[in-house]
Amino acid sequence: MERNETSQYTFTIIVPIYNEAENISRLEEKLQNFLPQSLYPACVLFVNDGSTDGSREKIHSICERNPHFFYLDMKKNGGLSAALKAGFDYCFSEFVGYMDADMQTDADDFNLLLPHLAEYELVTGIRANRKDSFFKNLQSKIANGYRRMMTGDGVSDTGCPLKVLHTGYAKRVPMFNGMHRFLPALILLQNGRIQQIPVRHYPRIAGKSKYHLWNRLTGPFIDCFAYRWMKKRYINYQISGTNLD
Template identity: 60%
Template sequence: MNRTKDYEFTIIVPIYNEEDNIGRLEKELSVYLKNSSVKSCILFVNDGSKDNSQTLIETTCRQNSSFFYISFDQNRGLSAAIKAGIDTAESQFVGYIDADLQTTPEDFELLLPYRNQFELVMGIRTGRKDSLGKKLSSKIANGFRRWMTNDGVADTGCPLKVIRTDYAKRIPFFTGMHRFLPALIQLQDANVKQVPVRHFERLAGTSKFNLWNRLIGPFMDCFAYRWMKKRYIKYNIASDNISTHNI
């Protein structure tokens, strides 16, 4: 039995070479689970880490009954890790937070009140503690993405998100997908809510982002999204004789 089914909310935490952050993740996520307004669990997705992350993840999960993990055989990238987490989770809602804890799990409490009215509730980072270059490249990439997708989202790079799991499982996934979650879920005629959340400095580990995956990669992925959008299959079943109530 998939134990995430016992929870209303599964928080997906992709991990790639974050051994220096696992202890802090355990502490902050444990505190959050005790105070969460809904019954919640943690799902680590180890994206083929080459450091000691897997050992630390296993220890953390043994020590905390609401912590679970899956582990890739090799590094597949952030989009694959998020997709694997969504595919694995069987709770009513899934969430996502980065392992660097530049956002805090406490702020899920700002998003969760809207979960029944919106299929995707996401954060907008305020008072960002990133370098000038990082903030500038993010601003450029966000502006280009909004122009290409018309998704109306101010900060798609904010990792704090709460999604209805049935909608999340229908999102068409591709490499770089994590940058387009709002636009991709809107293809299902879903509604998106944006909520301001806090932002903090990275205290441990190293950023996995560079010029390619923060600026050039997103530009190329925008064209992939536009191509896919024109070919997206969407339908509604008007009638059937499969359901028991029709027999």
């Protein structure tokens, strides 16, 4: 894949979006304010995951009036893992991060994570004082505990939608449906190092959550077995020399 404008930046923020039209204006304002404050020269890459609520048109308008904003349009909705893989594939900055479009995390907190990339290949947020319902928090706690048992990744909140990592590692992640939940474990398969940092969390005030009992609890249980199958067969190689140009 040919390099693109993201190669002119050090840090690319991927924002997967599926039917978040009610949040996009606030998201634009937050990202506009963050970019000048970013510890590294940064850009934004929206990945429109087949939205049907007008999000696509709003994203295009944002990118027309903001020089550091870019977009990818998926032909159809493929889910969060597919949107992240597309973002990773089209990113050519040294570092890449991502956040949700629901405004429950704060882009400013990327500056809490970025300093640790000198020592770690992935830095993930941990949602402090989560503002979700008791039932949603309970589901997440159960799913996180089961995932840690199955993967041994030691991450307390892999569902936190605020992460930064080295782009080279991101591109080598073997993504398939549901694998966004296992990103730390997949970085560990590459012998990468992981750090966890507390970040802020806010209640959702607009739009609708895309998660329910199946994809928050039952789905991850099944995906753990897919991860265990892949882990035994994962190929991790390094090149010591070549005469290719």
